[in-house]
Amino acid sequence: AQSVAQPEDQVNVAEGNPLTVKCTYSVSGNPYLFWYVQYPNRGLQFLLKYITGDNLVKGSYGFEAEFNKSQTSFHLKKPSALVSDSALYFCAVREEGSQGNLIFGKGTKLSVKP
Amino acid sequence: DTGVSQDPRHKITKRGQNVTFRCDPISEHNRLYWYRQTLGQGPEFLTYFQNEAQLEKSRLLSDRFSAERPKGSFSTLEIQRTEQGDSAMYLCASSFGTGQGNQPQHFGDGTRLSIL
Numbered sequence: 001a002q003s004v005a006q007p008e009d010q011v012n013v014a015e016g017n018p019l020t021v022k023c024t025y026s027v028s029g030n031p032y033l034f035w036y037v038q039y040p041n042r043g044l045q046f047l048l049k050y051i052t053g054d055n056l057v058k059g060s061y062g063f064e065a066e067f068n069k070s071q072t073s074f075h076l077k078k079p080s081a082l083v084s085d086s087a088l089y090f091c092a093v094r095e096e097g098s099q100g101n102l103i104f105g106k107g108t109k110l111s112v113k114p
Numbered sequence: 115d116t117g118v119s120q121d122p123r124h125k126i127t128k129r130g131q132n133v134t135f136r137c138d139p140i141s142e143h144n145r146l147y148w149y150r151q152t153l154g155q156g157p158e159f160l161t162y163f164q165n166e167a168q169l170e171k172s173r174l175l176s177d178r179f180s181a182e183r184p185k186g187s188f189s190t191l192e193i194q195r196t197e198q199g200d201s202a203m204y205l206c207a208s209s210f211g212t213g214q215g216n217q218p219q220h221f222g223d224g225t226r227l228s229i230l
Binding site (some may be wrong): 004034036043090092098102105 | 118120145147149154155156157158159162164169170173205207209211213216217218219220221222223224226
């Protein structure tokens with residue numbers, strides 16, 4: 001069965017340091033992968049996606065993600081964290097055979113301290 | 115650019131009552147999705163429309179749940195005879211696409227349902 005795992009419930013980073021939020025996936029075919037961010041009492045905002053092509057994907061707000069097929073991972077990264085990056089981050093994979101239904105991980109809470 | 119709009123933002127109701135939520139997608143988007151998000155979890159897919167056709171509804175949680183998109187624009191999600199376990203955030207998302215659905219979905223801010 002398809003699934004997405006975010007192994008860390010929370011990631012703590014000091015402002016200005018690099019951040020990584022981890023995601024691993026399980027699909028039988030080629031994955032369509034997405035990262036979203038959610039601020040309190042708000043909906044999800046799209047950050048970036050991987051469909052095919054370059055393994056390093058650049059997205060909004062300085063975020064990027066690295067697709068690694070051998071490790072079935074799609075980790076979210078940012079070279080220098082901001083306090084305003086503090087939020088809940090979700091990794092998602094498009095459900096195979098669907099026309100866009102997403103399967104989400106449980107989310108990782110990112111806390112960036114000054 | 116007007117985003118996805120959901121109404122109401124909050125709904126408090128007594129167990130056993132019926133509730134209806136509305137979603138207005140981005141105007142040029144032909145695809146519309148409903149998800150449910152409970153505390154500490156990622157969104158869970160419920161149903162999907164392409165234009166006015168409901169192409170996936172087997173994930174609706176029970177026969178108390180139904181959704182419509184009568185003219186291919188706005189959509190409604192109805193829950194009949196609400197139960198405590200229905201308390202959650204209900205999210206609507208839209209996208210434009212044909213084929214395999216690799217376009218990002220744009221989410222509304224959700225309707226938070228609380229059952230007393």
